[in-house]
Amino acid sequence: RAKDEGKNNYKFYDSNRNSDVEEKMEIKNSLRRALERDEFDVHYQPQIQVETGQLIGMEALIRWHHPKRGTISPATFIPVAEETGMIVPMGEWILRKACAQNKAWQDAGLPPIRMAVNLSARQFGHNNLLESIRRILEETGLDPQYLELEITENLAMKDESLPTLTELRSMGITISIDDFGTQHSSLGYLKRLPVNRIKIDRSFIWGIGKDTRDEAIILAMLLVAQRLELSILAEGVETEEQFAFLQKHGCDDIQGFLFYRPQPADLIQKVLLDHLK
Ligand code: C2E
Ligand code: MG
Ligand code: MG
Ligand code: MG
Numbered sequence: 001r002a003k004d005e006g007k008n009n010y011k012f013y014d015s016n017r018n019s020d021v022e023e024k025m026e027i028k029n030s031l032r033r034a035l036e037r038d039e040f041d042v043h044y045q046p047q048i049q050v051e052t053g054q055l056i057g058m059e060a061l062i063r064w065h066h067p068k069r070g071t072i073s074p075a076t077f078i079p080v081a082e083e084t085g086m087i088v089p090m091g092e093w094i095l096r097k098a099c100a101q102n103k104a105w106q107d108a109g110l111p112p113i114r115m116a117v118n119l120s121a122r123q124f125g126h127n128n129l130l131e132s133i134r135r136i137l138e139e140t141g142l143d144p145q146y147l148e149l150e151i152t153e154n155l156a157m158k159d160e161s162l163p164t165l166t167e168l169r170s171m172g173i174t175i176s177i178d179d180f181g182t183q184h185s186s187l188g189y190l191k192r193l194p195v196n197r198i199k200i201d202r203s204f205i206w207g208i209g210k211d212t213r214d215e216a217i218i219l220a221m222l223l224v225a226q227r228l229e230l231s232i233l234a235e236g237v238e239t240e241e242q243f244a245f246l247q248k249h250g251c252d253d254i255q256g257f258l259f260y261r262p263q264p265a266d267l268i269q270k271v272l273l274d275h276l277k
Contacts, residue, residue, distance in 0.1 A: 039067070042097050043060075043062075050246065056114065062078075087122050098115050101265055110276065112146055118178065130168070145174075166194050169194035176233070198231075205256070208241060218234075232253070
């Protein structure tokens, strides 16, 4: 009996594994055609300056509307896109879309804001990155001061990233470190790198009012940012309590559901218009 049970368990485990693999395979295959089938969309999440309450920027976040599965989270498909290399054309698409949208808002007379776009490691390592960014800025006519690129700590830490980052900075593009505090890194790179901004990961923000260790880490990040003259943004702010804490301790900007969720361009345009009034 024990043997049978073992066998059943094994079978159960095995078929589960298979369906995971199948699911990943299916995502991989449909991802390949998603661009040409126009299944991607960009949502935008506003960023608010704490001191003034002004809307100062947006983050562009990709959305995939799969014809059968509905909306698939980037957390699921970005790693697959990285693995297959699809992230390169996909990343170029989102960059062009976000820059064009930002320029269109400016041309419509809305107050100019910065547009932040996430860059993945594979995209960053691709040797056409600089050329592609230059071309997109030229084609869309967006002034580079209104573009921000978000990179991860792991990427920032690599020596090979330095020349590219330096070049992006010299073009006038803002560089920010995303999910700050979550990866294997030393703080030393902040002094070496041409970085303008850090984004405190939302896992720390959740701890405000609940875990004094999270609060201590946030305070340390705020201090480092202030002393190094970097601007600092808190991600994933959902409650008034979190906001009050960040305001009290001098956080520059915030982004989170407390103010706005990521939304499609037409809805965000209404938000921008409201801010003009
Ligand atoms: P991220 O760059 O750290 O983006 C912030 C994520 O936090 C977004 O999730 C956003 O919807 C979510 N968020 C914002 N405010 C709140 C809040 O108050 N509460 C909670 N619970 N969540 C909040 P999303 O859009 O699902 O994206 C997940 C991740 O996927 C992103 O994390 C980023 O790493 C990646 N990603 C998204 N779009 C792109 C893209 O175009 N290119 C690349 N390379 N990666 C992307
Ligand atoms: Mg980001
Ligand atoms: Mg983040
Ligand atoms: Mg991230």
